[in-house]
Amino acid sequence: MRLHQQTDAMETISNLDNLAKLVSYSFMDTLNADPDATSTGADHLPRQVFSGHYVPVSPTPLENPEYVAHSRNLFRELGFADSLAESADFMRVFSGNLANVPEPMRKVGWACGYALSIYGTEYTQQCPFQTGNGYGDGRAISVLEAVINGHRWEMQLKGGGRTPYCRGADGRAVLRSSVREFLAQENMHALGVPTSRSLSLYVSKTEKVRRPWYSEGSRSKDPDTIILEPAAISTRVAPSFIRVGQIELFGRRARKNEHPQAMEELEQIVLHLIDREYGDVIDQNLSTPEKVLMLAREYQNRFTSLIANWIRVGYCQGNFNSDNCAAGGFTLDYGPFGFCEMFDPYYQPWTGGGKHFAFLNQPVAAEKNFQMFCIALRPLLTSHQDSLRQLDEIKSSFASVMQVQMEKMWAAKLGLDTFNEELFSELVSLMMQTSVDYTIFFRELSLVPDDIGPLKKSFYQNPTYNLDLERINNHWAEWLTKWKALIVKANTTDTHPFSHDELSSNMKLVNPKYSLREWLVVPAYQQAKEGNYSLIRKLQEVMTNPYDEQSKEVEEKFYRLKPPAFFEVGGLSYYSCSS
Ligand SMILES: Nc1ncnc2c1ncn2[C@@H]1O[C@H](COP(=O)(O)OP(=O)(O)OP(=O)(O)O)[C@@H](O)[C@H]1O
Numbered sequence: 001m002r003l004h005q006q007t008d009a010m011e012t013i014s015n016l017d018n019l020a021k022l023v024s025y026s027f028m029d030t031l032n033a034d035p036d037a038t039s040t041g042a043d044h045l046p047r048q049v050f051s052g053h054y055v056p057v058s059p060t061p062l063e064n065p066e067y068v069a070h071s072r073n074l075f076r077e078l079g080f081a082d083s084l085a086e087s088a089d090f091m092r093v094f095s096g097n098l099a100n101v102p103e104p105m106r107k108v109g110w111a112c113g114y115a116l117s118i119y120g121t122e123y124t125q126q127c128p129f130q131t132g133n134g135y136g137d138g139r140a141i142s143v144l145e146a147v148i149n150g151h152r153w154e155m156q157l158k159g160g161g162r163t164p165y166c167r168g169a170d171g172r173a174v175l176r177s178s179v180r181e182f183l184a185q186e187n188m189h190a191l192g193v194p195t196s197r198s199l200s201l202y203v204s205k206t207e208k209v210r211r212p213w214y215s216e217g218s219r220s221k222d223p224d225t226i227i228l229e230p231a232a233i234s235t236r237v238a239p240s241f242i243r244v245g246q247i248e249l250f251g252r253r254a255r256k257n258e259h260p261q262a263m264e265e266l267e268q269i270v271l272h273l274i275d276r277e278y279g280d281v282i283d284q285n286l287s288t289p290e291k292v293l294m295l296a297r298e299y300q301n302r303f304t305s306l307i308a309n310w311i312r313v314g315y316c317q318g319n320f321n322s323d324n325c326a327a328g329g330f331t332l333d334y335g336p337f338g339f340c341e342m343f344d345p346y347y348q349p350w351t352g353g354g355k356h357f358a359f360l361n362q363p364v365a366a367e368k369n370f371q372m373f374c375i376a377l378r379p380l381l382t383s384h385q386d387s388l389r390q391l392d393e394i395k396s397s398f399a400s401v402m403q404v405q406m407e408k409m410w411a412a413k414l415g416l417d418t419f420n421e422e423l424f425s426e427l428v429s430l431m432m433q434t435s436v437d438y439t440i441f442f443r444e445l446s447l448v449p450d451d452i453g454p455l456k457k458s459f460y461q462n463p464t465y466n467l468d469l470e471r472i473n474n475h476w477a478e479w480l481t482k483w484k485a486l487i488v489k490a491n492t493t494d495t496h497p498f499s500h501d502e503l504s505s506n507m508k509l510v511n512p513k514y515s516l517r518e519w520l521v522v523p524a525y526q527q528a529k530e531g532n533y534s535l536i537r538k539l540q541e542v543m544t545n546p547y548d549e550q551s552k553e554v555e556e557k558f559y560r561l562k563p564p565a566f567f568e569v570g571g572l573s574y575y576s577c578s579s
């Protein structure tokens with residue numbers, strides 16, 4: 001099923017006809033369409049979908065689209081010419097118009113249903129029918145898959161118009177949220193964190209949609225106004241967009257025997273997931289129970305490593321439900337996300353996220369999603385008691401595997417080879433007493449300073465610190481001395497003396513210099529609304545090289561503490577929604 005086509009040498013794709021030659025549809029061709037779907041794809045009203053893996057649906061073209069941005073990095077990897085992004089044919093497709101696509105491209109895309117669980121609890125009430133059968137891609141529509149240099153990529157429009165899963169909403173994404181997702185995907189990839197990738201972003205010059213939002217400088221928790229925002233379509237790319245919630249939907253239907261093909265549909269989607277995301281590590285010839293166990297193990301490895309990476313770079317996903325978890329183990333759905341600035345274990349930009357989805361609770365939240373994933377796989381093993389037992393063991397081992405990943409990550413952030421509990425807890429307590437900027441602190445530490453002077457660049461200070469400045473500074477100095485003794489020990493061998501510069505360069509590869517701070521993104525999407533995309537370009541450039549020192553000018557603008565005026569401001573420090 002995989003790799004139907006392969007390009008020999010990488011040919012530059014400079015027009016849609018070249019791209020069409022690489023198109024091949026595995027999701028639509030090997031899985032089941034909803035038997036109630038219309039053949040034309042004009043399936044844009046909310047309705048229940050009871051079976052099948054997808055609904056064929058045509059995107060709704062964006063009115064008067066204009067080019068905003070594309071990922072130069074992904075274009076290079078795919079062999080796309082940069083000029084393609086602004087060419088009429090390409091722009092038409094990726095702004096939602098499939099009417100005139102060259103063969104074998106199709107005029108319909110596909111949207112998928114999925115289930116929702118929040119922190120380990122299943123919800124079926126969240127669709128207009130209160131059954132869960134109307135929940136899924138409400139505005140995300142995949143339009144093609146292409147096999148490029150041996151890799152299969154699925155391309156999905158976000159904001160591509162209504163689908164049967166739209167639940168009465170408009171099927172659109174606004175420019176603001178599209179700019180945020182576009183930049184975040186670019187940034188996370190450059191940070192070395194697995195993610196869906198940005199391909200392109202187009203905005204409508206005329207079509208606007210309404211969204212609740214915050215008035216300028218608002219301190220209200222909930223949006224206090226309704227604004228009109230330009231509609232946009234961004235395209236994201238990944239080996240597949242199969243979510244934990246999607247496996248849960250088919251798991252639930254099989255468990256409850258909701259229709260005669262329910263078990264078969266679960267097996268099909270799971271095998272498809274393995275094929276698309278785990279084909280290089282799971283042998284095709286194994287039996288389904290063997291494959292399922294390997295899948296659970298491998299997803300656990302990827303997922304725990306992903307979460308450790310999120311924490312390494314200060315990322316908080318915000319809305320960490322199971323439908324926002326890609327089963328391939330990469331980051332998906334940049335909604336109410338944020339990057340931690342002033343360190344707080346409970347940092348959470350989404351007002352609906354509570355403590356359960358907060359920054360340092362993400363390993364626990366991930367465990368809940370992983371448990372739901374394992375529960376969804378269980379029906380496939382019901383007649384294999386031993387495999388079931390093994391699956392339960394994998395499920396319960398999550399916390400310890402996660403812990404190993406976290407300790408490895410903290411050790412690397414501190415330039416150590418092993419985790420030191422005492423050093424780490426003292427650090428966390430000092431970071432909180434002082435209110436340090438997470439990114440700046442670790443980056444300054446990566447310079448391996450002689451004293452705490454340079455670390456002070458990361459101090460926001462707070463009443464505790466200001467009242468007890470001398471004592472806390474002394475603690476910092478003691479902590480630094482302890483840390484230095486440990487790094488020298490960890491980075492010295494009989495044959496290799498300690499090298500300050502070597503350690504510093506290694507630490508800089510773990511601790512980025514530039515972080516996608518929301519107050520840097522806000523002016524970029526605000527200017528974009530006025531048709532000026534220069535700040536988006538600048539941010540894209542800076543954030544695709546987050547570990548590099550970059551120029552003095554970039555440093556002065558982007559390597560900075562969050563200005564005091566931006567704390568506790570709605571739409572900037574926190575958001576109740578983001579779409
Ligand atoms: N404007 C909209 N029109 C239709 N459906 C929507 C809209 N906004 C959100 N949804 C749907 O509501 C559900 C929850 O939204 P959520 O914010 O998690 O996802 P999203 O940002 O739309 O998309 P994704 O998870 O695909 O990145 C999703 O299934 C989504 O498709």
Ligand SMILES: [Mg+2]
Pocket residue numbers: 323324333
């Ligand atoms: Mg989502």
